[in-house]
Amino acid sequence: MEAFGLLLHGFAVLLTWKTLALMMVGLVLGIFVGVLPGLGGPNGVAILLPLTFTMDPTSAIVMLSCIYWGALFGGAITSILFNIPGEAWSVATTFDGYPMAQQGRAAEALTAAFTSSFIGSLVAVLLITFLAPMISSFALKFGPPEFFAVYLLTFCSFVGLGREAKHKTVISMSLGLLLAGVGMDTVSGQLRMTFGSAELLRGINFLVAVIGLFGISEILLTMEERLALRGHAASISLRVVLSVWKDLPKYWVTLLRSSFIGCWLGITPGGAIAASFMGYNLAKRFSKNPESFGKGRIEGVFAPETAAHASGTAALLPMLALGIPGSGTAAILLGGLMVWGLNPGPLLFVEHKDFVWGLIASMYLGNVVGLVLVLTTVPIFASILRVPFAAVAPMIVVSCAIGAYAIQNAMFDIWLMLGFGVVGYVFKKIGIPLAPFTLALVLGNRAEDAFRLSMIGAGGDLKVFWSNGLVGSITTLAIVLLFWPVIDGLLVRVGLTQGSKSS
Amino acid sequence: MSQTDLEIVVDDPTAPEDDSPSVVSSGTVEIFVCLLLLALAATLGYDNWRTGASWDSTGPEPGYFPFYLSVILGGGSLYGLILALVAHRAAPETFVTRAQARRVMAVFVPTLLFCLATQFLGLYVASFLLIAGFMRLVGKIAPWKSLLTAAVFTAIMFVTFDIAFDVIMPKGPLEAAFGY
Numbered sequence: 001m002e003a004f005g006l007l008l009h010g011f012a013v014l015l016t017w018k019t020l021a022l023m024m025v026g027l028v029l030g031i032f033v034g035v036l037p038g039l040g041g042p043n044g045v046a047i048l049l050p051l052t053f054t055m056d057p058t059s060a061i062v063m064l065s066c067i068y069w070g071a072l073f074g075g076a077i078t079s080i081l082f083n084i085p086g087e088a089w090s091v092a093t094t095f096d097g098y099p100m101a102q103q104g105r106a107a108e109a110l111t112a113a114f115t116s117s118f119i120g121s122l123v124a125v126l127l128i129t130f131l132a133p134m135i136s137s138f139a140l141k142f143g144p145p146e147f148f149a150v151y152l153l154t155f156c157s158f159v160g161l162g163r164e165a166k167h168k169t170v171i172s173m174s175l176g177l178l179l180a181g182v183g184m185d186t187v188s189g190q191l192r193m194t195f196g197s198a199e200l201l202r203g204i205n206f207l208v209a210v211i212g213l214f215g216i217s218e219i220l221l222t223m224e225e226r227l228a229l230r231g232h233a234a235s236i237s238l239r240v241v242l243s244v245w246k247d248l249p250k251y252w253v254t255l256l257r258s259s260f261i262g263c264w265l266g267i268t269p270g271g272a273i274a275a276s277f278m279g280y281n282l283a284k285r286f287s288k289n290p291e292s293f294g295k296g297r298i299e300g301v302f303a304p305e306t307a308a309h310a311s312g313t314a315a316l317l318p319m320l321a322l323g324i325p326g327s328g329t330a331a332i333l334l335g336g337l338m339v340w341g342l343n344p345g346p347l348l349f350v351e352h353k354d355f356v357w358g359l360i361a362s363m364y365l366g367n368v369v370g371l372v373l374v375l376t377t378v379p380i381f382a383s384i385l386r387v388p389f390a391a392v393a394p395m396i397v398v399s400c401a402i403g404a405y406a407i408q409n410a411m412f413d414i415w416l417m418l419g420f421g422v423v424g425y426v427f428k429k430i431g432i433p434l435a436p437f438t439l440a441l442v443l444g445n446r447a448e449d450a451f452r453l454s455m456i457g458a459g460g461d462l463k464v465f466w467s468n469g470l471v472g473s474i475t476t477l478a479i480v481l482l483f484w485p486v487i488d489g490l491l492v493r494v495g496l497t498q499g500s501k502s503s
Numbered sequence: 504m505s506q507t508d509l510e511i512v513v514d515d516p517t518a519p520e521d522d523s524p525s526v527v528s529s530g531t532v533e534i535f536v537c538l539l540l541l542a543l544a545a546t547l548g549y550d551n552w553r554t555g556a557s558w559d560s561t562g563p564e565p566g567y568f569p570f571y572l573s574v575i576l577g578g579g580s581l582y583g584l585i586l587a588l589v590a591h592r593a594a595p596e597t598f599v600t601r602a603q604a605r606r607v608m609a610v611f612v613p614t615l616l617f618c619l620a621t622q623f624l625g626l627y628v629a630s631f632l633l634i635a636g637f638m639r640l641v642g643k644i645a646p647w648k649s650l651l652t653a654a655v656f657t658a659i660m661f662v663t664f665d666i667a668f669d670v671i672m673p674k675g676p677l678e679a680a681f682g683y
Contacts, residue, residue, distance in 0.1 A: 054668050167582045171540060174576040178547055178569055185565040192565055193550050216614065223610045224519065224603040390642020391634070395656055397614050398630040401621060402660065406670045414618050421614075425607075429598060430533045448568050455563060 003133055010357030014365060019062055022055075023362065026063040027370050030070015035077050035381050036392060042328040043214040044071050047399045049207060049336055050406035057340040058355050062362040064336060065316075068329055069121070069366045072312050073374045074381065076113035076305060081106060081382055082231030089272040089308040092280040096293060096300025103296050106234035110378055111244040112301040116255060118371045120309035123259035124266065125363040128317045132349070132360075135321040139346035144453035145464050149474035151447035153481065154324050157268065158436045160484035168432045176437040179204045180444025187452045199412040206335045206442045208404045208413045209420045213434055214328070215400040216421025219393050221428060235379045244298075251302050254283050258303045262310025266326055267318055272311040279307030313363065320356060321346060324443065328435055331442045339407065519602030526604050528595035530587050537584035541577055548573030609641050625675030631657045 014020070033044030045067055052060035075090040080097035093113060100109035142150075155173060162169045182193045183203030194200040248255075258279035265275040283303035284293045293300050315326030316333070323344035325331035337344045342352060349356050374381075404417035427434060458464035466472040480487065551573060554566035599607065613633055620629035635653035638644040664670040665683070674683055 050670055051663070051668060053670060167579045167586070171576060171579040171583060174572045174579060175540070178572045178576060181569045181572070188565045190554060190565045192554055192569060193547055195550065219610055219614075220607050223606045224599070388638075388642055388644060390644060391638050391652055393610060394613070394617075394630075394634040394637040397610075397617060398626075398633060398656070398660065401617070401626065401630075402664060402670075402672060405626065405672060406664070409671070411622055411673060414621060418614065418618055422611075426532065426536060430529055430536060432536075451568075452563060460558065 003129055006133075006353065006357045007129060007361060009353075010359075010361030011365070013058060013354055013358040014062065014361050019059060019362075022059055022063040023066045023366055023369060024373070026066030027070040027073075027366065027373055030067035030072075031074040031077075031370075031374060031377075031381055032070070032384065033067070034071035034074020035384050042210070042332055043218055044068075045329055045332050046207060046210045047215055047396070047403050049332065049339075050403045052336065053339060053406060057337075057342055057352070058358040060336065060340055061333070061355065061359050062366070064333060065359060065362055066366045066370070068312070068333075069363075069370045072121075072309055073114060073117060073370055076117065077110065077374075077378060077381055078231075078385070080109045080113060080301075081234060082385065084231075089276045089304075089312070091273075092276040092304035092308075093301060095280065095304075096295070096297050099294070099296035100298070100301070101232045101234070105296065106232050107236045107240040108244055108298065109296075109301050110234060111236055111241050111375065112298050113305045114371055114374050115244065115248065116258075116302040116306040117309040118367055119255055120259050120262055120306035120311075121313045121363070121367045124263050124310045124313035124317075125360065125367070127263055127314060128320065128363070129360055132317050132321045132356075135317075136346035136349040139322055140350070142346070144450045144457065145467065146471045146474065148447060148450035148454055149465060149471050149478065150322060150324065151443055151450060153474055153478040154439065154443065155436075155447070156478040156482035158439065160481040161268075162433065162436070164431060164433045166485065169436050172427070172432050172434065173436040173440045176440025177444040177447075179209070180206075180441050181448065186445060186449055199410070202408060202410070204416065204441070205407055205413060206438075207332065207339070207407050208416050209441055210328075210332055210335070210438060211400050211404050212417035212420025213424035213438070215396065215403075216417060217424030217428060219396055220421065220425045222389070223393070231382075231385075234382070236375050241375060247298075251299055253286075254299050254303050255306050257282060257286075258306035259310045262307040262312075263314040265307075266311035266314025268326070272308045272315070272327065275311035276304035276308040279303040316363075319344065320348065320359070323348075323446070325439065328438055331438050334442055519600065519606055523600035523602035525595075525597040525599070526601050527598045528591075529598040530591040530595055532598045533587040534584060534591065537580045537587060540580035541584065544573045544577035544580060548577065613637050613641070621673060623675060625678055626672040627657050627661055628675055628677050630660065 014023075029048060030044060033047075045064055048067055049064065052063055055063070075085065076093055076097070079085045079090040079093040080101050083094050083098040085091040085094055097109045097113060100106065139146075158173065159166060159169050178193070180203075182200055183191070184201065185192050191201070258275075261278050261282065262272070262275045265278070266272065280293075280300060280303050283299050284290045287293065287299065312327065312329070315330045317326065319325045319330040319334050323334065323346075325334045334344050337348075342348065342355065400417060401414050404413045405411070407413060424434060427437075454464050455461075458467075464471075465475045548570055551566035551570035554569075555564035556566040556570035557564055558567065613636065617629050617633040620632060624632075631653045633653075634656055635649045638649035638652060639646055642649075661672075664672060
């Protein structure tokens with residue numbers, strides 16, 4: 001039970017007034033960005049990241065992860081009260097959450113959403129607590145070939161398992177990898193793709209790109225839509241909370257199933273959006289009474305919310321243990337780690353124990369505090385939506401610019417952010433996914449370094465990627481996943497499986 | 504007791520009309536984007552080939568990876584281009600309607616001006632101008648509210664970043680006059 005002792009130590013690190021205060025600030029800011037249209041988890045974290053640059057890494061990550069929890073909680077508020085999903089992963093929550101609000105059961109639905117979010121995160125954090133140290137100590141034996149194989153696996157699974165058109169995923173990912181290569185080559189010191197520009201010498205900063213892609217482009221997209229809204233106001237009384245909690249044990253199967261789905265899809269790059277829909281659909285399929293879903297059934301709120309939060313939290317596991325983010329927000333947190341001078345990867349657990357266990361402890365504490373906070377302050381946050389978008393939009397633009405500038409103190413980065421804003425807007429509208437781009441941009445250099453170091457070690461022999469059982473099976477799995485759609489098609493033709501339509 | 508009878512209503516008087524004519528179809532934009540990406544892939548590919556894209560005794564040269572990535576990007580864009588050209592003959596899907604384009608421009612143009620202003624006037628003055636101007640001109644919000652919001656928000660940002668957290672923002676002549 002080494003993990004348990006370290007976790008207690010993590011709590012000891014956290015329990016200072018300063019950290020607790022930062023936690024509250026983070027949660028409030030997070031709920032705020034979660035409720036506001038046009039902002040969300042990754043955007044909020046990206047925009048508020050510069051606030052943390054001068055903090056010590058532990059305080060910084062506590063605040064940032066609390067912003068993330070807050071945003072996850074906040075998304076549910078608008079889905080249930082206004083039928084507007086603040087986040088893509090809250091879409092499934094509107095199916096039963098909004099009908100409940102219409103029937104005057106808004107408080108019940110909100111309590112259900114927050115409680116199930118809490119349960120989902122808790123299951124995922126438990127998983128992280130016990131699994132992450134094991135994975136990372138295993139990964140300590142990894143050399144460059146193993147790391148490259150794992151990166152390759154991440155990239156390939158995005159292409160092979162993603163639901164977008166394959167060529168669009170390939171475009172997005174190769175563009176990200178290319179832009180990651182701009183600047184000085186870390187192995188040879190040669191300049192690449194700078195075209196003589198001194199500004200490009202620094203390379204294209206990942207966070208600048210993210211702020212543009214998610215922050216600025218989201219504002220442009222939001223403006224396109226009708227911003228009128230009409231919804232229910234609700235406050236939650238203790239009586240409602242207790243009555244929902246009393247019924248919780250009845251739904252243990254749904255909660256457990258959704259937690260597992262969420263954890264699985266969070267660790268693999270399936271993501272919270274897929275998890276929430278899958279959680280909802282499975283709850284409906286296994287229900288004795290599937291027709292009642294969509295008409296205000298409380299299970300229809302439990303299932304997607306639990307899965308979305310379990311997934312959002314579990315996405316941090318591969319980031320902590322291997323340095324590979326499982327979601328967009330995890331990728332931004334990873335970018336943050338590098339800014340604070342930490343090297344993400346398995347060594348984190350050895351070299352920065354305080355940091356890692358402080359973060360894991362903050363996941364427990366942040367979720368408990370967050371649950372209490374949202375249950376008591378829903379009416380205030382719901383009324384944020386009364387603030388006109390014309391006031392919110394320019395403030396978001398300013399925050400984005402501050403964020404982009406602060407990373408490297410470069411005016412050029414503000415222009416770059418604007419450029420990425422336009423790219424993000426156009427890409428989203430023609431269906432080029434942004435997640436592979438983000439992932440490629442943050443991992444590109446590390447993947448290339450790992451590859452070239454393995455090549456130097458092996459004298460340029462590609463067989464090094466099949467030199468032992470471990471690296472060989474990861475590499476093979478990566479290639480299988482890359483061609484999964486083709487292989488799946490062949491299997492169907494041979495008649496071995498029912499095909500992927502049922503999954 | 505829960506008070507679900509209360510309602511929150513927010514109107515959007517300048518919302519884009521639903522029947523606004525299309526400015527450009529998604530297919531056309533896709534073709535355009537694919538062409539741009541193709542050009543980018545060619546430029547980057549050439550640059551990397553010049554850097555050195557072969558495989559020497561210690562493995563790939565610096566330009567090796569980016570060169571082949573350019574090839575993949577080019578291939579993907581070419582495939583996308585062909586698909587878009589073929590699909591273009593079918594019923595066009597709207598990329599953006601005229602009313603939507605007007606609204607998007609109403610955010611994009613001020614943002615562009617804001618970036619320009621930041622370069623010359625410093626970030627805080629630019630952000631004051633952006634918020635006040637946007638709220639007044641685009642949001643049609645009362646002048647005193649716009650000016651007050653802009654001043655308060657800019658002041659909070661200044662105190663938070665430049666003073667409390669030591670994150671130094673670009674400054675212009677106004678800040679210089681006050682000795683910052």
